[in-house]
Amino acid sequence: MAEKFDVKLSEKYYMPDPSYKQNSWLGDYQKAYNDFLKDPDGFWDRVAQELHWFTPYTKVKEWNYPYARWFTGGKTNITYNCLDRNVANGRRNKVALIWRGEDGTERIYTYRQLYREVQRVANGLKKLGVTKGDRVCIYMPMVPEQIISMLACARIGAVHSVVFGGFGAAALNSRINGAEAKVVITADVTYRRGKSIPYKRVIEEAIINAPSVEYVVVLRRELDQPVEIHSEMEVDFYDLIKDVSQECEPAVMDSEDPLFILYTSGSTGAPKGIVHTCGGYMVGTYYTTKYVFDIKENDVYWCTADPGWITGHSYVVYGPLAMGATIIMTEGTPDFPDPSIWWRMVEEFGVTILYTAPTAIRMFMKLGEEWPNKCNLSTLRILGSVGEPLNPEAFEWYYRVIGKKSCPIVDTWWQTETGMQMVTTMVGEPMIPGFAGKGIPGVIADVVNKEGKPVKPGTGGFLVIREPWPSMLRTVYKDDERYRKYWNTIPGCYAVGDLAVKNAAGYIMVLGRADDLIVVAGHNIGTAEVESALVSHQAVAEAAVIGKPDAMKGNIIKAFVILRLTHSPSDRLKKELLYHVRITLGPIAMPSEIEFVQSLPKTRSGKIMRRVLKAKELGMDPGDISTLEE
Ligand code: WTA
16 A cells, blocks of 8 residues: 655646636636536536537436446437538538658648548448448558548447557457457558558468458558458458448447447456447547647647557547547657657647657657757647656656747546546646646546545555546446456545555646555555656656565665666766665665666557566566567
């Protein structure tokens, strides 16, 4: 239990310019939050009314612990709200999607064009016999067709299961089989650092022993050396949509029908197929996109995530399109051809809202300020972060170097399971580096002990959500028991599995996964905390911390450190780092060992896999490493 947390709560506030609050959709946070508390169902009803329903719902929520149903009786289709509604309401010729390839190729879709493409692919899928409820696996690089395929599935009520394009054949096979996908949509290659990386070979391997698969649709991009299409099972993407109609009526979906499955790695065992539904997910992502990013008609919005992750599902595709926003998508890496590529994108397209991950921010910190400083970033007005704790140093850098001290930063805490952002500091509210913020209006987040009782400010505990919310997962595909676990671990709460601490003002600092806790001499230390302390030293680019069993202390802390290019390893520097941790966190959090390394094992979404480090250190089996980046 994280009872005695030695944590220093920074109280350094940043106040955004008052105009942010005055002009925001939200207005005053506290007022909006109180409105929600007074009448939660009325609150969500007002949000849902902004979207189109073929048949109105009869109830906002039915809560039958631990099962929730939202907007029951309502019939809708998320693509109607993302496409038809925008085409009809004055956004027909507005740019929906700007895509930029690694070699500079651009493809731009207006809402009308995107609408047509989605309907064509939807009709193509119908030709293959895909019907409502069938699962379609999408294994594609970051190209417009990836988004179009997702929307095409949703159009006809097929359940998509997007698998991140970086996964290998075994991981892909288990996800295809898990969802029993009838069709797989893929591409021949992706382009990375000037090279083409084959996808199709991976698919060929992955569909051996995947008896549910009837067709593989292949988007061929290499036109001078086209990969062969094996006609027994494979279909060319363009052939599929050649002679089809541009019109495809949206399937009438019940609010509680599944919209998609997305696999996420569990701390133990096989990946979990998180199931999201049509109505609640639509309302949750629309609401958060509107209020957390405060999107306005003229914004140019860039979320750098791959749609293969939940961040891409909710905040590249569904939320922003439901808002009628202009979105940007790129293929390639942030440091190719050089580390200014992102900042040149911001300058060229006049990006106003940028949403990315701490790991990217820390990489840019390591590479130096000169790259962003070469570009005009003055169009930016809101910055976002997601995926892991945004440590104070990364916050400060993002705020100063990218935001030029004038952009609010929304550090958004949420999960694949939550579907939508849950905890953040809403635009216009005071920001505290290191703290994500508070529950957004609509969400009751708290930090509790294992009995579910709130802990005192400054004391570590478990982050929980107290009431159901529209875009919560409904089940784990074919494993409902794993679903119930989320609600059974801590009485009366949805246990998110993260450790956190609150300050006196109610701001929540997320410390990392509960399984990343190290108990040293009876004290609970969050790995993220020690890492954050190390990274706050000027020599350190990145750090990962693990616990090592120790006869005396139970555990000792071992730190793996990547230095910035300006520094080199030495014993002297080790001592300096130890001293630095002693001063910032106290002696209890001091690592007993520091090892300088060149790289850290990470998941493909950029999270450090401490489990793998630990297994290596202790000479143990690392377990499932299907999510490990090569
Ligand atoms: C972590 C990604 C701190 C957390 C949207 C959570 C964060 C897990 C933050 C979910 C944040 C996500 N601050 N930690 N702002 N955002 N996390 O399912 O441990 O890929 O439980 O969803 O990422 O990861 P997932």
